[in-house]
Amino acid sequence: WHRVYDSGCNDRAAALAVDSNNNIIVTGSSFIGGNTDYYTIKYDSDGTTTWNVTFDGSWRDKPYGITVDSEDNIIVTGRSAIHGSDDFYTIKYDNKGNIIWSRTYDEWNDEAQDVTVDFHDNVIIAGYTNHGENDDCCIIKYSRNGTLLWNISYDGGGDDKLYAVTTDTQNNIIAAGVSQTMLNGLAALIIKYTPDGEIVWENTTIADNNKQDFDVTVDSQNNIIVVGSITIMGKKYLNIRKYDAEGNLLWEKVDEKPNTEANGVTVDREDNILVVGRYQKYGGPDYYYIKKYYPNGNPVWEHLYNTGHEDYPRDITVDNHGDIIVTGYSAIGDHDYVTIKYTELFGNKTPKARFTYTPSTPQVFDTVQFTDQSMDPDGNVTSWTWDFGDNNISTEQNPSHRYEKSGIYIVSLTVTDNKGKPDSTQRIVVVESGENTERPIANFDYHPVNPQPGDTVEFIDTSTDFDGVITQRLWVFHDNSTATAENVTFTYTQNGTYPVTLIVMDNDGVSDVKQKNIVVYVNDGNQPPQANFTYTPASPTTDDTVQFIDESMDEDGYITQWLWNFGDNTTSSASHPTHRYTVNGTYIVTLT
Template sequence: MRFHPTRVHKLNLCLSLLLFLIVLACTKDSDILQEADFSNEVLQVDENDNSEEEATEEEETEEEEATEEEATEETEEETTTEETQDEESAAEEVFESRTTVFIPSQDAYVQNGQGFNDDIIRVDNEFRTSYLLFNLSAIDSIGGSITNVELRFTINADGGNGQLDIHKGVGNDWSEDALDESNAPEVDVNVGSVNKDYQVGTVHDILLNAENITADKTTLILTHGEGDDLAFASKEHPSVEGPKLIVTYDAPESAPEVVTDETVEDSGGGSGGQEDTTSEEETTEETTGENGAPTARIGADPTSGTAPLVVSFTGNTSSDDKGVSSYLWDFKDGNTATSVNPSHTFTDAGTYAVTLRVTDEEGLSDTTTVTITVENQVDNEEPVAVANASPDTGNAPLEVQFVANNSTDDKEITSYSWDFGNGQSTSNKNPSYTYNTAGVYEATLTVTDAEGLSSSDSVTITVNEGGSGGSGGGGGGGGGGGGAPAGGVKASTFGYNSSNATAAIKAAINSSNSVIIVDRQSSDWIVEPLTFKNLRNKTIYFEPGVVLRAKSGAFPNTSHRLFQLIDCDNIEVIGYDATFRMNKPEYQDGQQRHAFAIVRSSNITVKGLTLRDSGGDGIYLSRFNPGEYNRNILIEDIAAINNARQGMSVISVDGLTIRNSTFTGTTGESPGAGIDFEPDFIQDRMTNIVVENCSFTNNWGPGILFALTYTASSTVPIDVTFRNIYLSNNFATSNPGPYKSEISLGMSTGSIHNPIRGQITFDGLTVENSRYSAIYTKKTLEAYKVTVKNAVLRNLSTGSNFPVIHMGVLDYANSSTANMGGFTFQNVLIDYDGNDPSVELHGPTNKSFLTREMYGQIRVRSPRGVRLKDDLGLLSTNHSSVTLQVVSD
């Protein structure tokens, strides 16, 4: 029986009724007993007679049924009451507004079709696209509805500007570890846009269209319009906050909280733990718990070497539960530093236990140590050249494999040069060369080390009469008009088709033949994108008059290339009077449709080709991943004409020779240079590069551009030499760029104190007939050195208010954080009308910088005099390293 305090009277009533029935039954039994016959002495009892028990059981059953009916009525009454209360409660459900910060479960970007999962996310117009995946399903699980969404990110590596668009992605089934162009989500509806400047260290919030953001897995795709590219911290970044999605939504007041890694508990009562979304500082203040000590982590590169030894230190991987507030470096040579990632030069030999002490905002600290070993400088020994060749005797045409692998040096051989004894040469380490004419040739190998010492060794090659061959021959067969190499297979035999020859040329080049001849037909070789991977030891010869032409409409992807070599080795592409032609007017949506791309390859020779009308570069020299680079590339007798972005782009290479080539008429995409040296990562390299006997004319941007934005002191020192270079009429008046010059020498504004080191030399330079400057630079004293010698700068700065030579320092709010210097001028003549300054030295007026290492002399021939503009008197600095003079000729 169910007890209920409001129904005690019913229980009493039942008990009274039960008692009444018992009394009544007893009375009835008494009457029957009185009427009984006692004449028989023995009373016989029927054991099967259960009438009394049945009567009693019936009475008890009736009572129980009555009781159960009452209990049922009570239950139904209570159920009805509870349902009524639930309906009233549902009718009165209260919703509240909440805000939760979500971090992405996946974040990565795609560049050149390759995915990158780094500690930064890069965005660049038609070059890099970023992907962020957020899981908002927890909002839906509590019955919430999204009302407002903002995307927040922190610029930490590369500042930029321009349009940034955020689209919702189609599909969310992707991983940051496996993302590439083939599986990246497609772009759906635009959910937000912003057009602004993005400076390093700034935090940006972008309001998104909440109607298109569902409470489920959501991919956001970030694309960049016109402007300088940018990079922000990813979720993997060790010290800078990664991207966040700040979501405001309505949720039932009784619903549980949505908890994420960014959720902060409300310890002060109120609405029950609403998440904080203001800033890291505010989050730290509201978080309860005991402060933990920071953890110091130190990096150094290199950790050993000879004096003077420049070491780049990193402390940015140190961590704290709230944030590291100060860094103190002790280099153990009497010097200290307080920056996060300093660079220091050890001038004396010894072992230094360098310490880093990090301290948080509450005074707790941690210290760690790294050992730097510095040895005395030892005398450099010259390298030892060892030349080998196989075979060294045979009938013409004789293909010989040359090998320099056995050459040695006490440190490192930095360059190889082979002279084949017939006027032909190459900088490849282990080249293959075909002698087409009988004779005795002395092939000479010259190796050079980093200090400039060299050694030579020779091997004799005897070529006998026999077979038909060209006269003289060039490297790998043919040379400049020497005819097709012997023994080659014609590509047309693989099924030439005048409307689409893609299959034939692919089959020919991918065949087992070592020599492929793309033979001239009655019409062009019309092809779709051609990419060749892992080719080895081949000569690809294009006959004079051959045109390899991009098929119209067959290059829809912005990264499609007309002819591309990937991971190839020992390949020669010869094409004197042959042309690679694309359809530039078709390509209005990107700048990566290059005519000829060389990616992560070694020992590649390209000669004689005309590369024109591409949607990107005439020649593109790159790699896939940071730290990779091309090796031993020779570009000779090339003409890059009317390409959209660059005549040639150099991204990462060790060992590049460009000679006897022209780069002209680049226009359509920024920066529009003749040649652009532009590494994309700190690990990229620009080493052992020689550009000689080349011209750069009539380009929309600079003739020669060094865009070193992504470099730092830890980058391998740059090493580029120009010899006998001609520039004219570069940088069009329609170009709005601020640094208007024939030659632009840049550096990373994000690495002012730790810039890329090295040397850039111009030896034999003619610049003439330009409205603007010959040389413009804001590189710092601490960066690479520049030498200009044997130069004539003629008829420049014609009424444009630009000096012929501009040297400046980075100027922020009338103060500088870097110094000026690192220039040498020898036998330099400026011959002009003198309307604008001949040389300008520019810096903030408070002179908060040093001027050092300014050497040589610049002569000025002008009817208006020297026209030196040095308002701050920088060349009058009383320092022994400032000897540069600007004098009248």
């Protein structure tokens, strides 16, 4: 469906968000009563208007950013001349459109451009201020109740502006915009901050290519995607870049069409990237230009939309069903909000990367055979890229490899299907020396011992080695993220039971492993169940069917769901499942 809002004057949509019930909230400016005002509309998932609200501060009010928090409250930010000069002006609404609080930030001439929330529902606003000669980047962080926690500025020496902001799974803040100098022109600017506002890293592109970033998002692996434009020989081209969490460029794409730029970006459940921007055909009007990319940057499809007038797309998002929503405005008489909802009727399904290896406990100089077991539900896997974790790679389907040193290696396989869609998986390969020495004993503590959603849990390695020292560690979390430091932290965002595994290796090249389940819940009087199980036979072979027996308990209720992970990429939801292993090995079985 598509919806148009027309007040009879100039109406320009700027941003949109989707709540947990797939309601769509669009904000922008409307020229009402001779002045521009904030005008925010809430649609249900079918496009029916639920409510709309207006904010009229004085005579020049324009919102640019919107987000929703975990309770479906709505936060809108932009600029208002409520005190004479332009100021940051932020409003928090409940899900019915009632104002919870509003805040002004006034330095001199200030424009808030975007807003996001972290897992504590703290509100982070990005934009720029002007104290005299140049614009400087500015970020403000409020608590969920509107208390100012901190504000910071960034001055690169010229005009510096932030247009977009987001947070990752660790509550780090990533902001994107532009830095400009009189000598070199525009350069795209990305800054990553800790939750306390300390700079982790900053990345500025080469300035002489006039590159600008207008939006930023992160995927499930905390990779960072920024979009905007790059000017080449006087023409603008849509530009998209993907960085890892440390700020290293993974890939960059420049659109083949001239007279394009990107204004909004989001990711779907499979980390595919969706971009909306402007495309101006030669001698014709501006179009909504929507484009989808795979996580590796290969394009999937593109779509053009035009009302028959000049169209100016501003933002894009996806809902819980994977439907795509874009908004912007069109010169239909004057200017009107135009919001469109799409669904993908057809699409290339993702291949599934899988592999096994033998022997399951290799030693140094053993030949390890890796066997591809990937499949593609609607095509064929056509390429394989293996990374053996020791700076060696292979593009064979079923390669073999010899490790020259003992160690804990993360082996990854990336496959691509016949339509260019990729998928990746990884497994941990522990290569031992074969020395007949005493093994280390892996163990760890963590606190707080009863974490709640939003808490950052610290994990402390307490492993011991009686005949040497521990030289290598690998922490593995439930989302397959890893860490190698002695002590690490992880932030949990939802109730649940989460396995944490620590693998250690000592100076003799022998190893040990320890796994614990971290129970995260809000203490509302309901005590969590205690997961436990046994299995028979105690020493199974590949000829045996292993019987798993649930022995879990719940002191103030009863168990309603089970999820078994057998450690070989198979699962079960039965209470007492059976399973047969086809390859010799040591498997970590998890019951949630």
